[in-house]
Amino acid sequence: MARHRWTPDNIPDLRGRTAIVTGASSGLGIVEARELARAGAHVVLAVRNADKGRKVAAELPGSTEVRRLDLSSLASIRSFADDWSVDLDILINNAGIMLVPEGRTVDGFELQMGTNYLGAFALTNLLLPYVRDASTSRVVSMSSQLHIGGKIKLDNVDGTKGKYNALQAYRDSQLATVYFTAELQRRLEAAGSGIRAITAHPGIARTSLNDHVTGVRKMFFLATLWMFNDADHGAYPALYAATADVPGGSYVGPDGMGHLRGNPEIHRPGLAARDPELGPELWNVSARLTNTDFATV
Secondary structure, eight states: OOOOOOOGOOOEEEEEEEEETTTSSSSHHHHHHHHHTTOEEEEEESOOOOOHHHHHHHTSSEEEEEEEETOOOOOHHHHHHHHSSSOOOEEOOOOOOSSEEEEEETOOOOIIIIIIIHHHHHHHHHHHHOOOOOOEEEEEEOOGGGGGGOOOOTOOTOOSSOOHHHHHHHHHHHHHHHHHHHHHHHHHHHOOOOOEEEEEOOSSOOGGGGGGGOOOHHHHHHHHHGSOHHHHHHHHHHHHHSSSSOTTTEEEOOOOGGSSSSSSSEEEGGGOOTTTHHHHHHHHHHHHHHTOOOOOO
């Protein structure tokens, strides 16, 4: 008998539920917002460029709205959270940047760590009191298989020390995200909450996230496009994590060779993400850097 492969056709009826998708004006975020809205959820596109977001939303089915959010600014994150006042069922921390030139966020963090990890960390903590305490409620954070090469230095979580290496900075931000999800799930369970925190990764997806890749890496990427997921399939793991009966703390990615492409399944993160003592320590440092911490209603 052929193995069942999950697709968005398996998403249950989401009428009456509210979802936030960060970075929903391009790539995977558009697909995630589209499929959640198609299933009946009210979807908030949390985007840096509101005009671009409104153009995207105009093409989506169902109930949507656009709110501005810049994950490279703690002030923008707090403003977004301060304006939030209704129950939330699904938060997909989808927005991210990859292999960008060296830079700093408004708050002085290395740009990739500040946007991909610390921004999502702060947003989640500030919105968590609004997430319904139910097994159908999800916090899904996007990471990457490149977390395998990441390193967490507790004295440099903001990424501002040492010589900048774009690939290593990206790997570090993705590893931090995997630890964040695992520690969030641990804290939710300790608090007796039914909310589930899950990490998802797209394999390698053909999206604009790769626009900053240059040189030999760009040539390799272009030559091997046939091996990778399109944007639709790249979004499947996040949608699966957000809507299927997936255990909290899971790591979800494509089921194909090397988990580079295919349909979603649960598998294991790399060895670099399995230190049981690092998660709580990373959380505490991140809480100090962002001045946010775990809180539920």
